Amino acid sequence: MKIGDIARLAGVSTTTVSRVLNNSKNVKEETRIKVNNVIKEQNYYPNMIARNLSSNKNDTIGLIVPDIKNTYFSKIVNNMVTNAGKKNLNVVLGCSNEDFEIQKKYIELFIKQRVKGIIIAVTKNSYNELEFFENISSKIPVVFIERKINSNFPTVCFENINSTIKSIEKLIEKGHKKIAFLAGDLSISTARERLEAYKRVLKKYNIKYDEKLVFYGDFSMESGYILAKEIFKTNVSAIYISNNLMLLGFLKALKEYKKNEDEYLISTFEHDEIVYFINQDINSYKIPFSELTKKSMDLLEEVSNKENKKNLVEIELD
Amino acid sequence: MKIGDIARLAGVSTTTVSRVLNNSKNVKEETRIKVNNVIKEQNYYPNMIARNLSSNKNDTIGLIVPDIKNTYFSKIVNNMVTNAGKKNLNVVLGCSNEDFEIQKKYIELFIKQRVKGIIIAVTKNSYNELEFFENISSKIPVVFIERKINSNFPTVCFENINSTIKSIEKLIEKGHKKIAFLAGDLSISTARERLEAYKRVLKKYNIKYDEKLVFYGDFSMESGYILAKEIFKTNVSAIYISNNLMLLGFLKALKEYKKNEDEYLISTFEHDEIVYFINQDINSYKIPFSELTKKSMDLLEEVSNKENKKNLVEIELD
DNA sequence: CTGAAAGCGCTTACAG
DNA sequence: CTGAAAGCGCTTACAG
Numbered sequence: 031m032k033i034g035d036i037a038r039l040a041g042v043s044t045t046t047v048s049r050v051l052n053n054s055k056n057v058k059e060e061t062r063i064k065v066n067n068v069i070k071e072q073n074y075y076p077n078m079i080a081r082n083l084s085s086n087k088n089d090t091i092g093l094i095v096p097d098i099k100n101t102y103f104s105k106i107v108n109n110m111v112t113n114a115g116k117k118n119l120n121v122v123l124g125c126s127n128e129d130f131e132i133q134k135k136y137i138e139l140f141i142k143q144r145v146k147g148i149i150i151a152v153t154k155n156s157y158n159e160l161e162f163f164e165n166i167s168s169k170i171p172v173v174f175i176e177r178k179i180n181s182n183f184p185t186v187c188f189e190n191i192n193s194t195i196k197s198i199e200k201l202i203e204k205g206h207k208k209i210a211f212l213a214g215d216l217s218i219s220t221a222r223e224r225l226e227a228y229k230r231v232l233k234k235y236n237i238k239y240d241e242k243l244v245f246y247g248d249f250s251m252e253s254g255y256i257l258a259k260e261i262f263k264t265n266v267s268a269i270y271i272s273n274n275l276m277l278l279g280f281l282k283a284l285k286e287y288k289k290n291e292d293e294y295l296i297s298t299f300e301h302d303e304i305v306y307f308i309n310q311d312i313n314s315y316k317i318p319f320s321e322l323t324k325k326s327m328d329l330l331e332e333v334s335n336k337e338n339k340k341n342l343v344e345i346e347l348d
Numbered sequence: 349m350k351i352g353d354i355a356r357l358a359g360v361s362t363t364t365v366s367r368v369l370n371n372s373k374n375v376k377e378e379t380r381i382k383v384n385n386v387i388k389e390q391n392y393y394p395n396m397i398a399r400n401l402s403s404n405k406n407d408t409i410g411l412i413v414p415d416i417k418n419t420y421f422s423k424i425v426n427n428m429v430t431n432a433g434k435k436n437l438n439v440v441l442g443c444s445n446e447d448f449e450i451q452k453k454y455i456e457l458f459i460k461q462r463v464k465g466i467i468i469a470v471t472k473n474s475y476n477e478l479e480f481f482e483n484i485s486s487k488i489p490v491v492f493i494e495r496k497i498n499s500n501f502p503t504v505c506f507e508n509i510n511s512t513i514k515s516i517e518k519l520i521e522k523g524h525k526k527i528a529f530l531a532g533d534l535s536i537s538t539a540r541e542r543l544e545a546y547k548r549v550l551k552k553y554n555i556k557y558d559e560k561l562v563f564y565g566d567f568s569m570e571s572g573y574i575l576a577k578e579i580f581k582t583n584v585s586a587i588y589i590s591n592n593l594m595l596l597g598f599l600k601a602l603k604e605y606k607k608n609e610d611e612y613l614i615s616t617f618e619h620d621e622i623v624y625f626i627n628q629d630i631n632s633y634k635i636p637f638s639e640l641t642k643k644s645m646d647l648l649e650e651v652s653n654k655e656n657k658k659n660l661v662e663i664e665l666d
Numbered sequence: 667c668t669g670a671a672a673g674c675g676c677t678t679a680c681a682g
Numbered sequence: 683c684t685g686a687a688a689g690c691g692c693t694t695a696c697a698g
Contacts, residue, residue: 032674032675032676033675033676033677034675034676044675044676044677045677045678048676048677048678049677051676052677076675076676077674077675077676078676079674079675079676080674080675080676080677081675081676081677082676083674083675083676083677084675084676084677084678085676085677085678086677
């Protein structure tokens with residue numbers, strides 16, 4: 031069943047059927063009804079492949095995330111798919127698993143697919159590959175989300191520095207001066223920014239920066255678990271943990287070592303609802319993922335039309 | 349940059365470029381090299397939209413899941429995308445959120461997109477809509493995963509009944525005769541099959557089926573939480589919980605009521621790694637998600653070629 | 667081993 | 683308000 035069949039059955043030209051399909055103004059009401067009836071009767075679905083080719087448009091966007099098993103990213107995926115669906119846009123998904131080569135493969139796949147654009151939360155170390163991303167961006171609209179690679183590229187992310195400062199202030203307000211910091215993988219912008227925030231807030235409160243209180247991890251549960259054991263050896267009782275997975279690793283260690291829940295006061299950026307089952311008192315943000323996905327789709331649209339005024343959209347948290 | 353440009357620059361016809369692009373046999377080595385050089389130089393990516401239209405093929409598959417925030421399904425998505433990527437197939441994703449109308453919208457979107465086929469874990473109650481699915485299946489290859497709707501439709505899922513029987517036997521082996529059962533949403537096949545298994549295993553061990561020990565939930569965390577409180581009123585100490593989310597709800601209640609961890613012996617179908625942080629002693633399966641996704645893609649291929657011998661592929665667990 | 671030409675199923679100026 | 687015809691960027695018999 032193709033547009034020509036509908037045309038024949040309705041006794042009109044394919045042009046007219048196309049107009050009806052696209053809700054074009056210039057169709058007599060009577061004709062429109064006649065055509066729509068045939069479409070209904072035949073249960074006809076227009077071929078978007080053909081439409082996209084001839085109109086040089088595309089209604090699918092490519093989304094690439096580094097780790098969909100991490101609930102932080104599965105929430106992003108969920109929101110993106112849902113918000114895209116509302117606009118009748120499809121989402122093709124790539125999971126890079128933090129591997130640059132796999133990420134590259136998905137990007138190429140999506141370029142060949144001539145998707146409307148690519149929205150990407152890059153793998154670690156991607157900020158070393160600016161040339162690659164410049165090249166890609168010249169072939170297809172690209173919007174970076176969650177993780178920045180460079181201020182020249184269109185990016186939508188959450189405001190990290192002030193948000194993290196506020197989180198750490200909550201610890202200070204409770205009287206803590208010795209605050210441990212669990213850093214994420216510093217080849218990822220969010221990890222760097224959160225560490226920067228730690229340094230700034232200490233300065234703000236005239237607390238001396240102590241290198242021994244900074245523990246370098248990699249955003250994984252494993253590293254949170256390992257570093258927890260290091261922290262147990264110190265006498266700190268307040269901690270900022272740089273992401274949800276490291277928090278889980280930390281909590282796991284807490285449990286294994288039969289530590290009391292309130293032995294540590296913890297702040298983190300975001301954590302899964304699941305954590306409420308373990309410890310109620312962790313300070314974190316409720317992250318507006320839906321806003322992130324909407325704004326990234328908006329920016330993608332602007333980039334497509336080469337009308338993006340600003341490249342960096344930062345979403346404030348509270 | 350299109351195939352004609354490459355042809356011109358290489359001094360050959362578009363036919364030849366197309367042959368090179370598709371690794372066709374009949375091209376002189378010299379020509380192939382010449383063409384490939386131009387492709388490299390121009391950083392040319394063939395337009396798959398056009399290829400798909402003219403060859404009447406498609407290299408993307410549509411995947412629809414009911415709830416991607418549930419780690420059970422995000423694991424399926426992750427494995428599907430990864431395994432598809434290895435075959436250079438794209439995956440467009442739909443998240444139905446257990447809503448039949450949304451599911452329908454994604455299906456129609458994917459049909460219009462003329463995807464290679466649809467792999468779907470249906471929403472609850474979908475088994476009431478056989479006519480709809482028959483209709484769809486006549487337009488596009490469809491493979492059902494995880495949840496069955498009817499034995500006439502191509503389906504890949506995990507073996508539920510014997511697997512659940514074995515899980516419950518583990519409780520019986522430890523001397524338990526009074527075993528509570530937390531049922532999932534019975535409009536979903538997996539919930540029905542697990543309940544059936546419960547009945548069968550009781551019969552097998554000559555344990556009287558006691559309606560009061562069956563608690564009807566809906567697969568949600570919330571319902572696990574609520575039913576836990578009911579269970580606390582009874583004197584059972586062994587429980588089968590029908591899925592991962594209900595387990596979490598149960599554990600949450602356990603914690604809130606300051607129950608001892610070993611007060612209940614629990615079996616379940618699958619649970620997130622996260623549960624190890626809460627309770628080490630829960631009996632469950634390690635689910636081979638990768639196998640599910642591979643077999644569903646294989647079956648989709650067979651269905652496409654109308655050469656599927658059997659409609660139901662059940663994956664045994666151990 | 668190579669190429670001219672028709673065709674995939676749509677859209678879109680253009681003409682009326 | 684409607685339609686004939688060209689075009690989107692490929693593939694694929696067919697002929698040589």
